[in-house]
Amino acid sequence: MHHFHALTVQSVTPLTRDSAAITFSVPTDLQETFHFAPGQYLTLRTQLEGAELRRSYSICASAQSQQQGGPLRVAIKRVNGGAFSNWALDNLQPGSSLEVMPPQGHFTMPLAPEAARHVLCVAAGSGITPVLSIIESTLLAEPNSRVTLIYGNRASGSVMFKEELENLKDRFLTRLNIVWVMSREAQDMPLFNGRIDGDKISQLLQHLVDAASVDTAFICGPQSMMLAASQAMQDAGIDKARIKVELFGTTQTGERAPRAVAVSDQGCEVTVVMDGAQRVFHMPKDKNLVDAALAQGIELPYSCKGGVCSTCRCKVTQGEVDMDINYALEDYEVARGFVLGCQSYPVSDTLVIDYDAEQH
Ligand SMILES: Cc1cc2nc3c(=O)[nH]c(=O)nc-3n(C[C@H](O)[C@H](O)[C@H](O)COP(=O)(O)OP(=O)(O)OC[C@H]3O[C@@H](n4cnc5c(N)ncnc54)[C@H](O)[C@@H]3O)c2cc1C
Ligand code: FES
Numbered sequence: 245m246h247h248f249h250a251l252t253v254q255s256v257t258p259l260t261r262d263s264a265a266i267t268f269s270v271p272t273d274l275q276e277t278f279h280f281a282p283g284q285y286l287t288l289r290t291q292l293e294g295a296e297l298r299r300s301y302s303i304c305a306s307a308q309s310q311q312q313g314g315p316l317r318v319a320i321k322r323v324n325g326g327a328f329s330n331w332a333l334d335n336l337q338p339g340s341s342l343e344v345m346p347p348q349g350h351f352t353m354p355l356a357p358e359a360a361r362h363v364l365c366v367a368a369g370s371g372i373t374p375v376l377s378i379i380e381s382t383l384l385a386e387p388n389s390r391v392t393l394i395y396g397n398r399a400s401g402s403v404m405f406k407e408e409l410e411n412l413k414d415r416f417l418t419r420l421n422i423v424w425v426m427s428r429e430a431q432d433m434p435l436f437n438g439r440i441d442g443d444k445i446s447q448l449l450q451h452l453v454d455a456a457s458v459d460t461a462f463i464c465g466p467q468s469m470m471l472a473a474s475q476a477m478q479d480a481g482i483d484k485a486r487i488k489v490e491l492f493g494t495t496q497t498g499e500r501a502p503r504a505v506a507v508s509d510q511g512c513e514v515t516v517v518m519d520g521a522q523r524v525f526h527m528p529k530d531k532n533l534v535d536a537a538l539a540q541g542i543e544l545p546y547s548c549k550g551g552v553c554s555t556c557r558c559k560v561t562q563g564e565v566d567m568d569i570n571y572a573l574e575d576y577e578v579a580r581g582f583v584l585g586c587q588s589y590p591v592s593d594t595l596v597i598d599y600d601a602e603q604h
Pocket of ligand 1: 318320322325329330490493553
């Protein structure tokens with residue numbers, strides 16, 4: 245579950261000037277390990293100039309294509325000056341081998357063939373990747389459900405998966421509604437011009453989408469858009485518990501201020517439960533769990549180390565930690581004792597953290 249596996253790149257297909265879809269073939273003996281729920285992501289790892297780089301990329305394939313033995317697919321968009329995205333787009337080609345961690349993440353919902361629901365999705369730019377998987381999987385699995393997608397981009401030329409979305413629209417004419425919002429390309433309806441922000445979502449919920457009919461909403465994109473869209477949905481009466489968000493990164497930068505620790509502090513003894521085995525290590529209280537373990541050669545799962553992706557999610561079953569940034573866990577998960585290892589600092593003198601605890 246938390247270990248990397250070498251997968252072979254099957255294809256690299258340009259999507260726009262600055263993005264490409266990358267598929268991996270999954271050998272038969274790893275099919276179960278790489279079984280995913282729509283909306284989940286993969287963590288990819290490479291070595292670059294002697295340093296290890298890990299980044300997460302959402303799976304953009306439907307649950308049904310997986311059942312038919314289709315390849316795992318992600319899509320990477322080039323970030324200006326970005327280390328991994330540029331390396332991947334410049335170097336990966338069919339036959340390349342890449343280390344991949346099995347699917348993770350909770351930006352998903354169980355598919356229910358008998359459901360008759362309205363799913364509202366809001367995506368901006370590369371935020372379409374998990375949403376595409378959710379849309380296609382839902383439409384295929386639930387014949388009585390419908391989906392509205394509000395998708396923001398600069399202009400048609402920069403839209404990832406434009407053709408695929410148009411094909412989906414043709415296939416599910418009455419059950420898929422796509423609202424294209426463009427910030428640098430004028431469209432006939434003024435409402436469809438500009439950036440997706442709180443105002444835009446409020447207006448769309450007043451004039452085009454009946455908020456009362458929305459059963460579940462998914463939002464994926466930049467932090468400011470995500471927060472504003474979520475608030476606008478709540479203002480329109482959609483319960484926060486029915487709004488799921490996925491953040492790809494944060495504008496917050498910089499290391500946290502060093503934590504004050506009592507001079508007499510003896511540190512903390514941490515027991516790690518993972519894959520049915522236990523390991524114990526001792527750590528200072530001014531370090532987070534992931535870094536402290538790594539410093540002792542113990543690898544705990546992580547990717548972004550910024551409180552965004554949830555790869556480091558574990559459950560505190562004994563003791564107490566203080567968690568810094570959390571963009572990844574929902575309130576109910578925190579209430580059940582789940583924490584982000586990369587953001588958690590021991591408070592108690594002993595701690596038990598469990599990576600095998602139930603996922604939900
Ligand atoms: C759960 C999850 C799923 C993700 N899914 C996808 C996906 O499907 N497709 C995809 O392309 N990316 C996705 N990302 C983002 C991806 O993991 C990387 O963060 C992104 O590719 C940038 O990595 P980099 O190494 O190129 O940039 P870095 O070297 O990490 O960053 C370089 C600079 O760019 C800024 N930056 C980083 N990310 C972004 C961004 N997204 N937009 C603008 N500026 C940024 C940083 O602040 C930094 O200043 C996902 C992230 C998460 C947490
Ligand atoms: S490693 Fe991404 S949230 Fe901790």
